[in-house]
Amino acid sequence: MRHFRLLLFLLPVLAYPATSRYVVLEFEGTIGPVSDRYIANGIDKAEELDADFILLKLDTPGGLDESMRAIVKKIMASPIPVVGYVYPAGGRAASAGVFIMLSAHVAAMAPGTNMGAAHPVAMGGQQPDSIMMGKIENDAVAFIRSIAEERGRDADWAERAVRESISAAANQALELGLIDYIASSPEELIEKLDGHMVKMGEEEVVLQTADAEEIEIGLRWYERLLRVLANPNLIYILLMIGIYGVIAWVQNPGSILPGVVGIIALIFAFYGLQVLPINYAGLALIAVALILFILEVKITSYGMLTIGGIVSLVLGTLLMFQSTPSFYGISWPVIITIMGLVVALFVLIIWLAIRTHVRKPTTGQRGMVGLVGEARSDLDPEGSVYIRGEYWTGVVASGKIKKGTKVKVVAMDGMTLKVEKAP
Numbered sequence: 001m002r003h004f005r006l007l008l009f010l011l012p013v014l015a016y017p018a019t020s021r022y023v024v025l026e027f028e029g030t031i032g033p034v035s036d037r038y039i040a041n042g043i044d045k046a047e048e049l050d051a052d053f054i055l056l057k058l059d060t061p062g063g064l065d066e067s068m069r070a071i072v073k074k075i076m077a078s079p080i081p082v083v084g085y086v087y088p089a090g091g092r093a094a095s096a097g098v099f100i101m102l103s104a105h106v107a108a109m110a111p112g113t114n115m116g117a118a119h120p121v122a123m124g125g126q127q128p129d130s131i132m133m134g135k136i137e138n139d140a141v142a143f144i145r146s147i148a149e150e151r152g153r154d155a156d157w158a159e160r161a162v163r164e165s166i167s168a169a170a171n172q173a174l175e176l177g178l179i180d181y182i183a184s185s186p187e188e189l190i191e192k193l194d195g196h197m198v199k200m201g202e203e204e205v206v207l208q209t210a211d212a213e214e215i216e217i218g219l220r221w222y223e224r225l226l227r228v229l230a231n232p233n234l235i236y237i238l239l240m241i242g243i244y245g246v247i248a249w250v251q252n253p254g255s256i257l258p259g260v261v262g263i264i265a266l267i268f269a270f271y272g273l274q275v276l277p278i279n280y281a282g283l284a285l286i287a288v289a290l291i292l293f294i295l296e297v298k299i300t301s302y303g304m305l306t307i308g309g310i311v312s313l314v315l316g317t318l319l320m321f322q323s324t325p326s327f328y329g330i331s332w333p334v335i336i337t338i339m340g341l342v343v344a345l346f347v348l349i350i351w352l353a354i355r356t357h358v359r360k361p362t363t364g365q366r367g368m369v370g371l372v373g374e375a376r377s378d379l380d381p382e383g384s385v386y387i388r389g390e391y392w393t394g395v396v397a398s399g400k401i402k403k404g405t406k407v408k409v410v411a412m413d414g415m416t417l418k419v420e421k422a423p
Contacts, residue, residue: 020052021213024186027056031063031096034219034227036070042217043078049215053081053198053207055186056104059088062095065120065140072103072147081105081198081205085189086113086170095121098161102147105198106207107179108189109170115178116167118144118158137162153178226271233334235272236317240338242266243290282320289313293342310343368412372422375405385419394419 023046027035039056046054056075075082084104086093089112093101098118101107109115120136140162148155154176160166173179180196183189194209219227228234245262249255292309299305317335373387375394379401385394387409393416394407401407406422 019211019213020208021049021215022190022209023049023051023054024214024216025054025056026216026218028059028091029227030230031060031071031100032067032230033064034223034230035060035063036067038219038223039071040074041220043074043080043082045217046080046215047078051080051215052212053083053106053193053209054078055083055085055189056100057085057087057186058093058097058100059086059091060093060095060097060100062097062118062121065096068096068099069143072099075100075103075105076147076150078105079200081200081207083108083189083193085183085186086110086115087186089113089184094118094167098158099144099147102144102151102153102158102178105151105200106181106193106196107151107153108181108183108192109173109179111170111182111184114167114169115173116161117165118161119163119165229268230272232272233331235269236334236338238265238269238272239286240342242269243286247290247294279319282316282318285312285316285319287316289316306347310339313339313342368409368417371409373407373409373419375401375403375407375419378403379407379419385417387417392417396420 023042025039025042027038029035042056043054082104083106084093084101085107086097086101086109089110091110091113093109093113093115094117096118098115101115118140120133120140141159144158144162145155147153148158157166157168157176157178168176168178170179170182174182181189181192183192190209190212193207196207198205198207229238242262242265245258245260245265247262249259249262252258289309289312292305292312295301296305296309317339368387371387373385373392375383376386376391377383379385379394379396381396381398381400383394383396383401383403385392385407395416395418396407397410397418397420401419401421407419408422409417410420411418
């Protein structure tokens with residue numbers, strides 16, 4: 001009887017299993033090292049938390065091929081089902097985002113979203129020849145077809161997304177079997193996922209989402225920082241700050257602050273440059289411009305080096321970001337503002353240098369001639385004179401000068417001033 005009562009006590013526990021839990025990852029922006037690190041960390045964390053599935057909200061225009069492949073590999077190897085969700089309305093999963101969505105175990109889109117246009121884009125401003133471009137395209141096609149076939153998606157559409165850059169809206173994607181659900185909100189999607197069967201290798205897993213516990217994993221603080229610093233406009237500004245900070249430090253070794261700020265700015269700029277496709281010929285022209293600006297300060301070229309530096313800076317900036325995707329572009333207002341500040345800075349330096357060269361000397365023998373002071377004793381012919389806050393031995397050229405009379409320096413002989421009455 002006692003065992004029977006114990007069995008009755010345990011029946012509620014056996015009848016009501018523990019509530020399932022799921023991890024939410026959300027990324028908006030270009031696919032790069034930050035998104036790769038964030039999603040990989042999120043999948044690992046979900047495994048540690050023993051989550052039942054992962055909800056990946058995605059809104060991206062595309063990004064780096066290397067980062068995209070790393071994310072796809074991580075999702076394909078995940079022991080936990082990953083639900084890809086293009087969200088919110090107006091969002092997209094373009095280019096690299098298509099590969100990621102197709103790799104998810106379950107795919108969904110919000111109304112008003114789209115995915116597609118996965119044709120490879122040449123990076124670094126250099127357009128490869130037709131043979132190389134064909135190799136890149138065929139490699140991308142083989143990769144996306146293998147993903148689609150593994151997940152039971154439309155491999156032919158996936159190939160056309162790469163070769164022809166076609167896209168599909170949410171309703172069309174559902175009809176084509178590219179996604180499993182259309183949901184206006186994450187809550188609606190969670191409700192629809194209840195009872196969904198997911199193939200995980202040789203096994204099948206049924207998602208139990210009713211009253212599931214949500215665990216949101218956001219970007220870590222340094223990932224947020226690096227994500228902000230990967231902005232193309234900010235990269236360009238940091239690059240300029242870094243270079244000029246280091247130059248100021250080299251020219252004035254005692255000024256530590258410009259050097260520290262410059263080095264930190266360069267580190268962040270170079271981190272961002274791995275996301276930003278650039279033409280290294282343009283970067284070299286910018287370096288040449290900086291060298292010419294430095295030489296202008298050291299060498300009197302009457303502005304010729306500055307003109308050459310400005311031309312090199314303009315050409316370098318234009319070439320550096322040539323033929324890049326629109327989401328990698330640098331806005332013209334930023335470029336014009338930076339170049340304007342640089343030009344204004346060096347015009348000011350040149351003006352100060354010219355003024356220094358033409359200005360009357362204020363020290364030494366040439367600097368003393370013409371100064372007006374006062375006789376502090378009778379000069380007959382020698383006495384004491386007060387010139388520019390200092391006492392000097394003064395000698396009158398002819399005649400006598402009484403104490404308190406204004407005198408003018410006409411010559412300097414060692415530490416003795418030859419003076420006359422000031423007019």
